[in-house]
Amino acid sequence: MGGPLALNAPRWTGVFPRLSWDTWGLAEEKMPHDLPKSYDPTAIEDRWAEYWVRENLFAQPTPTLDSPIDGQSFTILLPPPNVTGNLHMGHMFEHAESDILIRWRRMRGDRVLWVPGTDHAGIATQMLVERQVVSEGKTRQQLGREAFVERVWEWRRHYGGAILGQMKRLGASVDWQREYFTMDDNLSIAVREAFARLYEQGLIYRGAYIVNWCPRCQTAISDLEVVYDEHKGHLWEIRYPVVGEDGKDSGEFLTIATTRPETMLGDVAVAVHPEDERYLHLKGKKLRLPLAGREIPIILDEWVSRDFGTGAVKVTPAHDPNDFALGERHHLPSINVMDDTAHINAEGGVYAGLDRYVARKRIVADLEEQGLLAGVKDHTNNIGHCDRCKTVVEPRLSTQWFVKIQPLADKAIAAVKADADGKKAIRFTPEQYEKTYLNWMENIHDWCISRQLWWGHRIPAWHCGVCRKITVARPGASPDPTACSHCGSTQITQETDVLDTWFSSGLLPVSVFGWPNFGARTPGAPGPSHLGTGDGVPDRADFDAFYPTSLLITGFDILFFWVARMIMLGCWFSTDVPMPDGSPRSLADSVPFREVYIHALVRDANREKMSKTKGNVVDPIEVVKQYGTDAVRFTLASMASPGTDIAFNVARTEGYRAFANKIWNAARFLFQNVDRAAEIGITVDPSVLGGMPTAALDAPLEERWIVAELHATAGKVNQSLEEYRFDEAASIIYQFFWGSFCDWYLEIVKLRLDFSETADMAKTKAALTTLVQVFEAALRLLSPIMPFISEELWHAVYDGDPPAKSIALASYLAQNYQSDVSDPRAQFRMILLQDLIRVAREERKNRDIPEKESVPMIIISSSIQEFGTDSNELVQQNSDIIQRLAKISTITFADRRDTASGDLNWRSVGFTEIALVHNKQIDVAAERERLKKEIAQQEKNIANADRQLGNAGFLEKAPAHIVEGLKKQRDEAKRLLDKARGDLDALPE
Ligand SMILES: [Zn+2]
Ligand SMILES: [Zn+2]
Numbered sequence: 008m009g010g011p012l013a014l015n016a017p018r019w020t021g022v023f024p025r026l027s028w029d030t031w032g033l034a035e036e037k038m039p040h041d042l043p044k045s046y047d048p049t050a051i052e053d054r055w056a057e058y059w060v061r062e063n064l065f066a067q068p069t070p071t072l073d074s075p076i077d078g079q080s081f082t083i084l085l086p087p088p089n090v091t092g093n094l095h096m097g098h099m100f101e102h103a104e105s106d107i108l109i110r111w112r113r114m115r116g117d118r119v120l121w122v123p124g125t126d127h128a129g130i131a132t133q134m135l136v137e138r139q140v141v142s143e144g145k146t147r148q149q150l151g152r153e154a155f156v157e158r159v160w161e162w163r164r165h166y167g168g169a170i171l172g173q174m175k176r177l178g179a180s181v182d183w184q185r186e187y188f189t190m191d192d193n194l195s196i197a198v199r200e201a202f203a204r205l206y207e208q209g210l211i212y213r214g215a216y217i218v219n220w221c222p223r224c225q226t227a228i229s230d231l232e233v234v235y236d237e238h239k240g241h242l243w244e245i246r247y248p249v250v251g252e253d254g255k256d257s258g259e260f261l262t263i264a265t266t267r268p269e270t271m272l273g274d275v276a277v278a279v280h281p282e283d284e285r286y287l288h289l290k291g292k293k294l295r296l297p298l299a300g301r302e303i304p305i306i307l308d309e310w311v312s313r314d315f316g317t318g319a320v321k322v323t324p325a326h327d328p329n330d331f332a333l334g335e336r337h338h339l340p341s342i343n344v345m346d347d348t349a350h351i352n353a354e355g356g357v358y359a360g361l362d363r364y365v366a367r368k369r370i371v372a373d374l375e376e377q378g379l380l381a382g383v384k385d386h387t388n389n390i391g392h393c394d395r396c397k398t399v400v401e402p403r404l405s406t407q408w409f410v411k412i413q414p415l416a417d418k419a420i421a422a423v424k425a426d427a428d429g430k431k432a433i434r435f436t437p438e439q440y441e442k443t444y445l446n447w448m449e450n451i452h453d454w455c456i457s458r459q460l461w462w463g464h465r466i467p468a469w470h471c472g473v474c475r476k477i478t479v480a481r482p483g484a485s486p487d488p489t490a491c492s493h494c495g496s497t498q499i500t501q502e503t504d505v506l507d508t509w510f511s512s513g514l515l516p517v518s519v520f521g522w523p524n525f526g527a528r529t530p531g532a533p534g535p536s537h538l539g540t541g542d543g544v545p546d547r548a549d550f551d552a553f554y555p556t557s558l559l560i561t562g563f564d565i566l567f568f569w570v571a572r573m574i575m576l577g578c579w580f581s582t583d584v585p586m587p588d589g590s591p592r593s594l595a596d597s598v599p600f601r602e603v604y605i606h607a608l609v610r611d612a613n614r615e616k617m618s619k620t621k622g623n624v625v626d627p628i629e630v631v632k633q634y635g636t637d638a639v640r641f642t643l644a645s646m647a648s649p650g651t652d653i654a655f656n657v658a659r660t661e662g663y664r665a666f667a668n669k670i671w672n673a674a675r676f677l678f679q680n681v682d683r684a685a686e687i688g689i690t691v692d693p694s695v696l697g698g699m700p701t702a703a704l705d706a707p708l709e710e711r712w713i714v715a716e717l718h719a720t721a722g723k724v725n726q727s728l729e730e731y732r733f734d735e736a737a738s739i740i741y742q743f744f745w746g747s748f749c750d751w752y753l754e755i756v757k758l759r760l761d762f763s764e765t766a767d768m769a770k771t772k773a774a775l776t777t778l779v780q781v782f783e784a785a786l787r788l789l790s791p792i793m794p795f796i797s798e799e800l801w802h803a804v805y806d807g808d809p810p811a812k813s814i815a816l817a818s819y820l821a822q823n824y825q826s827d828v829s830d831p832r833a834q835f836r837m838i839l840l841q842d843l844i845r846v847a848r849e850e851r852k853n854r855d856i857p858e859k860e861s862v863p864m865i866i867i868s869s870s871i872q873e874f875g876t877d878s879n880e881l882v883q884q885n886s887d888i889i890q891r892l893a894k895i896s897t898i899t900f901a902d903r904r905d906t907a908s909g910d911l912n913w914r915s916v917g918f919t920e921i922a923l924v925h926n927k928q929i930d931v932a933a934e935r936e937r938l939k940k941e942i943a944q945q946e947k948n949i950a951n952a953d954r955q956l957g958n959a960g961f962l963e964k965a966p967a968h969i970v971e972g973l974k975k976q977r978d979e980a981k982r983l984l985d986k987a988r989g990d991l992d993a994l995p996e
Contacts, residue, residue, distance in 0.1 A: 048635025
């Protein structure tokens, strides 16, 4: 296997070179308190990613009699990436949102399951392997179907699912034991069963219709796989000779207009509007088709637009969907003039063998030479391209398989619309997508499910060589039918087409949980079944436990491709599966998922769509290497406000890496103190950790406050995640950790961590215990968004002996604690204190007080009586905090401003006023210069204002508010001038 394959090798081994899986044994190792000095995400993330997978921490076994379903199930099906895919920023975003919810629910005690897998991606994978075969100088046709398909399997075994490897490294907490591939045997059985049932129900039919044909991929593709682009092309006007009574050309012409002249070789008529007076006299006449010589009729049809071109259109049923419908109405034949590669076939006479565009040129030239080209006009039209290979799609008559979509669509509409009680079986977030979905579903066309590919689920239908009828095999048939079910002939051959990839992925919500082969185990799924033990009862343990899934998180781009089809197929097939208690399944329980969350797009920092051609693609793996997975996840979460695309900016990621660093440093501070405490015999009992911290009524203010803050934060985070407000959750956690915990609480708690000989040991221990408790709880709060650093530090908190294998298995901070411990009085008092300290710090800065210098503070006595808070008492009780955080030497109270002596700058702090006592050392000469300049400037300002205000013409014309503003400016300048003059006079000589 040579060059081209290397490009598709899984990337994570190359990107994250590190220890091999088995040389690393963290579980046995103790995680010590002494963390490395600096936070290095790559050093910790690889290690934990491997540990989580190796320890199989996120497996959700099939429920058994011994471990029946308890608690709420929360199940997410990962949108299966293409087996050929690599992880891009959109994936990382989608996976981060899913993982946050999954981790959060798991910690809340739900029975969570996140199912990973890959899609065989028919066209994409076949194209990729085909290119390899071609690079070796062969074609897939030379290899033959069987050898080619084996070659694709070979490729998949070596390189498939690189994206899942990347997901492992990024810590996605999926159940790896349930990983599936859409071509797995059990999933293929589901595909066959679904096909057979729909066929038997008369909902699958086969016939010749116009399809979108890709000449490169040589297959039909669905309407959804065609992308339209505006193109500047031409409208050719061609003269078709009218045949006279005598069978010879009458000399009259009918001019038609077309954008695709090459298809005229397949014309079978020309149509005009029945009321078009220009052509009434031609009714019943025939035309001679130029270049071909055949006679074709003129038909009348109201569909023809009199305003388009000349009002006469050629009819080519084999190459245009509208013409096809016209042909059906008028019982016209269809002449297909192109082969699978869009070359003209034998029907095209002398043009046979030419590529469609070469033929176009030749035909136009020949028409011109024969004087039949009436004109060429510029014309802009929408041209369809194959979504996969960008080749221009050729609408073409072709025999295909279709799903008669109506009854399926009806159910899929009912599942999303509110029922009589106003309930919806499936809820969309953001809500606007419900309308988009319904609009599409209400206008849906039959679904062309056959593809002329080799890679995929081959259609389980056999054609009989004798009676020509079709035999569709049920999956139970061993292994394929050998005789026609109609006439018994053994001359049967299997259909060569495969099914549209979305046919199998549309079945995933039912098929990954065992439908229809209840009784057989899903390969790799752990645990014996409690029911399928040979007593003849089908095993539906997985289906009963996990269907319907709870939530689908996906992008808008596959709303119709996948989401809509899962709803159609899921509702259709699960209806027959009774509920666990044997009762019939309602529509509400037939849906594949109860909620759909459509996430935003990740764009570049300038809000441009990322694209390879623009070269602005941000590779998530590169950003992760630089800043760590946690910081990237936090960035994505913090920007995920509903309905708004994300403008991904690494500057923010850098900021969140600094946030992680802050937490790391907080942990180091904490561990240093834990170790120092241990030296004098103070230890924190690990059994007090793991729950929601509480504070005693007589605990110091900061303790009661931080506990109350933690509870309030937990309440808000839970609420935000409940509503998919990842941005709010991230912002609340950030504010708590950085602001409340690090900036305030840690600074204050330093006062309490007294390890001296005179220390009150009980107080020190109480302070240390609360500190560790709050930090441990905050790590659990953070864990769903930043799983790696929280895991590392959590193990360190327990000194390598944690109560569970992972913080992901610890419990989340619960919602209802908030009301139990809410402490509005502590929160109110702390706000007053913070306000005072903030103003004092600002005042120090304004007055250039050197950082190391402590200064006296004077406070005006005041008392406000909210929550029983007396401000004097507040200051007195917490004077140590004020002194430490604002660098204050002494605090004295004054009754009124004028009772305090000296030149003081009074500042309002909300509940009172404060002043710092500080005699600024100044450079008198420099200050004199500055004041002189200031005086000159203000004099100039006043003069300017006076001039304008003295101008009668100006005053007449200027709007009142301008004049008013000017007066204010003058007053301001006057005030500043007086102050500067006063200051100058006060300067010592
Ligand atoms: Zn194509
Ligand atoms: Zn037969």
